[in-house]
Amino acid sequence: MTRGWSASGAGGIVYAVVVGSAATLDPSLIDECGQWTVSGGHTSGSVAFVAAPAIDGAATVGLTTSTRTVVEGGTETHSHADTFTAYLGDYVAFITVVSDPGSPNPPLGQDFAADLLVTTVSALRG
Numbered sequence: 001m002t003r004g005w006s007a008s009g010a011g012g013i014v015y016a017v018v019v020g021s022a023a024t025l026d027p028s029l030i031d032e033c034g035q036w037t038v039s040g041g042h043t044s045g046s047v048a049f050v051a052a053p054a055i056d057g058a059a060t061v062g063l064t065t066s067t068r069t070v071v072e073g074g075t076e077t078h079s080h081a082d083t084f085t086a087y088l089g090d091y092v093a094f095i096t097v098v099s100d101p102g103s104p105n106p107p108l109g110q111d112f113a114a115d116l117l118v119t120t121v122s123a124l125r126g
Helices: 027-032 110-125
Strands: 002-009 012-020 035-040 043-050 059-070 076-087 091-098
Touching: 012 110, 059 110, 076 110, 091 110
Parallel strands: none
Antiparallel strands: 002 012, 012 091, 035 043, 043 059, 059 076, 076 091
């Protein structure tokens, strides 16, 4: 089973996905890979672990990502995303909230993404 939902509005773009999977979280990766950078073409970014919401019976992890793209003439575009994932035994659920780099509105924050993960897991469990 895979189910997904997405929406966009003044605060950004939201993705919610639940997939049937027996994947597990390897806690050693959090210690070994607490922060890293990526780059390709005109874009570079950083990724770091952040505190994830506690959910009974689930391993959870949070990631925050910031990217910078330099386009012609040196103009920079900055984007930000927060992703929270819950490993639930037979399912994996994740929420990603991406800020709209050109929006004059305040972005949805990490709390929004974390709270939506808790709500999603609660709905999945019934």
